[in-house]
Amino acid sequence: MSLSKEMRYVELTGFGGPDVMRLANGPVPQPGAGEVVVEVEAAGVNRPDVAQRSGNYPPPKDASPILGLEVAGRVVALGEGVTDVTIGDRVCGLANGGGYAEYCALPAGQVLAFPKSYDAVKAAALPETFFTVWANLFQMAGLTEGESVLIHGGSSGIGTTAIQLASAFGAEVYATAGSVEKCRACEDLGAKRAINYREEDFVEVIKAETGGRGVDTILDMIGADYFNRNLSALARDGCLSIIAFLGGAVAEKANLSPIMVKRLTVTGSTMRPRTAEEKRAIRDELRDQVWPLLEAGKVAPVIHTVLPFDQVAEAHRLMETSSHIGKIILDLR
Template sequence: MRAFEYQGAGGPEVLVEVDRPKPAAGAGEVLIKVAAFGLNRADVQQRRGVYPPPAGASDIPGLEVSGTIEALGEGTLGFTVGQNVCALLSGGGYAQYVSVPAGHVLEVPENVDVVDAAGFMEVAGTVVSNLFLEANLAPGETVLLHGGAGGIGSMAIQLAVAAGAKVLVTASSAQKIEHCLALGATAGINYREEDFVERVAELTGGAGVDVILDVVGAKYLGQNLRAMAVGGRLVVIGLQGGATGELNLGTLMAKRARVIGTTLRARPLEQKAEIVAAVKSHALPLLAAGALELSIDRRFPFTDTRSAHEYFDSGIHTGKIVVKH
C-alpha cells in the first residue's frame, strides 16, 4: 500500500510517500480501506520531532481516519464488511489501509460524507474526554476555549452549547471569532488585542469561568488561574506556549480549583475504547441528527499531503483539514 512517513524532523518537506506492507485485521480488529484522514496538531508535532509515537504504535502518522471496512479479524463483533466507519488511532492513518481495534471504531451516519467523517474522531474524543469525563462540564456553567477556531475548538463549542453551557473563546482574528460565534459561542476574545483575563471578568460579572480547555500551556498558566471561578477546572491539553510555568498555589487553594493535564494518543486501549463509547453517546447522535457541524476547512488529495501540512502551518485555517484518497 502507499503511505506517508516522516524522513527526519522538520517542515512539510520531510513527508515522503513510500510503499508499506498492507496490514491485516488481527483478532478483535477491523481492516479499514481509508477514504480520508484528518490532520491534527499532534501530526505536526511528530513531524517536528517533539511528539514521538507511543510504544507499539505505527511510525506512520495519522490519528483518525474514515473509510470502508475491508475485513474483520477473528472474534470481531458489531461490524460488517463494506460498512462506512471512522476510527481513532494511535498512528498509521496516512496510508491506504489501517487495522484498528473494533472498540475504537464508529459507524458513519448515513447523512455524513465519508470523507468529511475523517475529521470527527480525534476532536470528538478530545473534547468529550476532557470537557465531560475530566472536567464534568455541567449545564449552566461557563467554559473558556483557547484556540476556539481550530478543529478542537470548533467541536468543543458545539458540544458545550448542546450540553447547556455558555461558551467564551479566544482566537487570533476577527474572522476566526466570527467562525466561533457562528457555531454558538457567546463571545470571542482576540488575544492579540485584548487581555483575556480582563475580558472574562467583564463577560462573567467578575465571577470567572468554570472550565478552561487550554492548548497553550505554560504561557497561559497564571492567567488561566486568575480567569477561573471558585471551583474551576483547568484542563491542559497542549503545550504550544511551553511546558514549564509558575502557579500561585495560594490562589489555587483559595479558589478550590483544579488543574488537569491529559493526552489522548498514549492512553491504554481500554481507556480509548471507553472514550469512543462516550463519543458514541455524547456526539454521534448530534452528528446523525444534523445538529453537529464537522467544520471542514479544506480537503487535500492524498498525493498533496505536504500542501495540507503547509496550510496547517500557516495558521489561517478554521476547523479541520482532511486529506482524501
Template structure:
C-alpha cells in the same frame, strides 16, 4: 499500499508518499481501506521528531480516518466487511489502509458523507473526554476555549452549547471569531488585542470560567488560573506555549480549583474504547440531529500532506483539514 512516511524529522518536506507493506489486522482489529484522514497538531509534532507513536502503533502519522472495513482480525464482533466507519487511531491515518482496534471504530453518522466523517473522531473524543468526562461541564456553566477556530475549538463550542453552557473563545482574527459566533460562541476575545482574563472578568462580573480547555500550556498557566471561577477546572491538552511555568498555589487554593492535564494517543485500549463508546452515545445523536456538525476548512489529496501541514502551521484555517486517498 502507499502511505506518508517520515524518514528524518524536519519540515513539511519530510513527509514522503511512498510504497509500503500492507498492514495485517491482529487480534481484535479490523483493516480499514482509508477514504480520508485528517490533520492534527500532533502530526506536526511527530514530523518534527517531538512526538513518537506509542509502542505497537503505526509509524505513519494520522490520528483519525474514515473508510470501509476490508478485513476482520480474530475475535472481532459487531462489525462486517463493507461497513463504512470512521476511527480514532494511535497512528497510520496518512495511508491507504490502516489496522484499527475494534473498540475505536464509529459508524458514519446518519446523513454524513464518508469523507467528512474523517473530521470527527479525534476532536469529538478529545472534547468529550476532557470537557465532559474529566471537567464535568454542566448546563449553565461557562466554558473558555482557547483556539476557538481550531478543529478542537469548533467542536468544543458546539458541544458545550448543545448541553446548555455559555461559551467564551479566544482566537487571533475577527474572521475566526465570527465563525465561532456562527457556531454558538457567546463571548469573543481577540487574544492579539485583548487580555482574556480581563475580558472574561468584565462579561462574567468577575466570576470567571467554570471550565477552561487549554492548548497552550505553560504560556497561559498563570492567567488561566486567574480566569477560573471558584471551583473551576482547567484542563490542559496541549503544550504549544511551552512545558514549564510557575504557579501560585495560593490562588488555586483560594478558588478551590483544579488543574488537570490529559493526553489521548497513548491511553490504554480499554480507556480509548470507553471514550469512543461515550462519544457514540452522547455526541453521535447530536450530529445526526443537526445540532453539531463537522467543520472542514479544506480537503487535499493525501500525497499533498506537506502542503496540508504548511497550512496548519500558518493557522489561517478554521476547523479541520482533510486528506483524501
C-alpha cells in the same frame, strides 16, 4: 481475510519540516486480535502529526510509525474476536497511528459508523477532536448544563468542536481566537463572546462578562504562557483542563496560590497513550450522546479545506500557519 497487496502511505525520510514526507509503497497491515483494517478514503490532519513529523512526539511502542490518527472508509478485514463490526461497514475511527495510508489497522473499539448522511470526508473530521473534547471537557472536567467555559484556540479543529458540544449541552461558552474572522466564526458556532487575544486581555473580558466571577472550566492548548492568567479567569471550584503546550510546557513563574484559595482543579491528558479500554469507553459515550446530535444537524465538523493525498506536505504547512478555521482533511479517494 488476508490482505497482501501493497498500499501507498506517507513515509518520513527523517524528522524536520513538511518536505521530509513523501509517498511510498509498502505492505498492507494485517489486523491483530480485536482490530479491523479500514480501506481509507479520507484522513484528518492534526497537531500531533506535525509534532511527530518534527521529532517531538514519538509514537507508542506498539503503534504504527506511520503518521495519522483519524481515518474514515470501509472495513475490509477483521481480526480475531471482533464481533461488533462487519466487513463492508463504513466507519470512522481513532487510530493509534497509520492513518496516512490507503489501509489502516485500528482497534475495533475505536471505530464508529458514519453518522447518517455523512460521507468519508466529513466522517474523517470527527474522531480525533471529538474523542479529545469529550474526554477532557466532559469526562474529566465535568462540564454540565448551566456552567460556563472558556475555550482557547476556538477556531481550531478542537476549538470548533468544543464550542459546539459545550453549547449543545447547555453551557455558556466563551472562546479566544486570533482575528476578527476567527472570532466571528466562534460566535457563529455558539460562543456567547469571542475574544481576540491579539487585541484584548481574555482575563479582563471574562471577568467583565461574568460579573467578576470567572468561568467554571477552561479548555487550554497553550500551556505555560497562559497558566497564571487561566487561574485568574477561573471561578471558585473551577477546573483548568490542559490538552497541549503550544505556549510551552514549563511555567517557571507559576503562582499556585489561586489553586488553594479558589479550590481549583488542574487536569490534563493526551489521547494516544490511553488504553484500548479507555478509548472504547469514550467511543461508547460519543455513540450514545453525540452521534445523535451529528445526525440531527445540531453539531457538525467545520472543515477548512480538503487536499489530495499527494499534497500532504501542503496540509502540514497550512496547519503550521494556524490560519485555518476548523479541520484539514486528506482525500485518498
